Amino acid sequence: MKKLVISVLVLVALLVGADFGLAAFAEYQVSKQMRAKLALSEDPDVRINGFPFLAQALAGDYRDITVKANGVPLGDKLHDVGLVADLYHVRLSLSDALGGQANTATVDDVEGSLRFKASDIGRLLGIPDLTIEPDPQEDQGSGDARGGQSGQSGSQDATQAPVKLTGSTDIAGQQIQVTAHAVLALVGGQLQISARRVELGNSALGSLRVPDVVQQSVARMFTFRLDPGTLPFAAKPTKVHVENAALVIEGTAKNVTFNGRALGK
Template sequence: MTTAPTRRTTPKRRPSRGRKWIIAVLVLVALFVGADFALAAAGEYQVAQKMRTKLELTEDPSVRINGFPFITQALSGDYQDIEISATGVPVRDQLRDLEVQANLLHTRIELSNLLAGNTKGAKIDRVQGRVKIKANDLNRLVNQVTPFTDMAIEPDRRAEQPAEATAASRTTAAVKLTGNTTLAGRKISLTAYGTVTLVSGQVELAMNELKIDDVSLEPFIQQLKQALSIKIDPGVLPFTVTPTAVQVESGAFTLEGTVDDIPLDQGNG
């Protein structure tokens, strides 16, 4: 009678001291990252509350404190880039769907004051403000004269700006508008080319070329050009930034400007 060979059991290896240290470090890193994000979220909440009042919004804007780790910025009291954005912002009875954006570069405030919502004495090295006027609002404005639908905004690619634009050229941009309207009981599609110009904080549209898909209605072209040549008041940019440039992008006109060395509590609100 033969006996079955006995199996040798391999003893379980215990984690080496080096592996234990690696695991411990990973756990500490995870805890640090989690705490960093939690602290940043608390700061973002306080900024959102302040900006909601300052910009006279009905809801909290989106706020992001850029840069990692947050704790190093908090300890120095210098937040490199606080990014704020809000959509659907109304201005008077003219505009209902503005998109407002601002980047607060090097906001200087102690962490204890930030978390307490106390912004007195806080200062910003530079604010970059932007406002987007979208096609829906443009459609609403031109409808006051002529019933347009499906208005679309695009840059006029036929007149591209040079790579190094001068300060003067930044206040004017070439634009292409497309849409539909009804003339003499006929629905027509149109394409208009012109310029959008920044004048004293307002946007002025001037159409100098217009094409329609019904040649029999060409006598109405001048009337349509006038209907599309309007002024738009976008209101005040965040922190009362003075707009110094306008550009055309797909779906919107964008006004932008900067202001330096401003108290956080200055401006709107």
């Protein structure tokens, strides 16, 4: 009896090992193809979630595949965009998965996002030391970009988020640190930053409120619109949020035919 139990445990261990090995090989094959399509400097991270892998592979239905990549170039000035996509119920045969032929796949549901780092945004604005962070001051009862109250419980608009931008810029020939309290909004599928008020930073005097007569001029330096292009797997933009050092746009899509391109631009 003891030998039988040991034999069963060994067999189970071998099957589990083989399952993980097949999953890892399929992930590697898909990752290589996506690296070429995205023109990345290294392979993206591809994870086929769920166990056992073999049961999903034989059925040709992978319940959840996560794709993550950093350093995705978009346009001339965005060089370090982060990409994350969760693909639910990916229809792909075992032979195509192991052969890296992801361009034959169809996907029931996609949740994708792009993450724009402060370094890239700073390059666009000409502010190399730009920092980005959520702005709790603007999230406490301040009106949103359409005149609503973003701080009220249950009324948070997923297409808007308060953001604080800080960086050094030229004002009257002087390099001055400016903090802009702004709103990040999703407008026409693009990211729009609208500065509401600005403060000047001074190491000796602390933070100074900019007089109203120059508020508008300085605020324009931190007001811009960013076209992210097509989201991962043609997801439609639905919401935005702010992380420390990044702006994030998210979207969803249904019934996607994956033609080998994770980005449309």
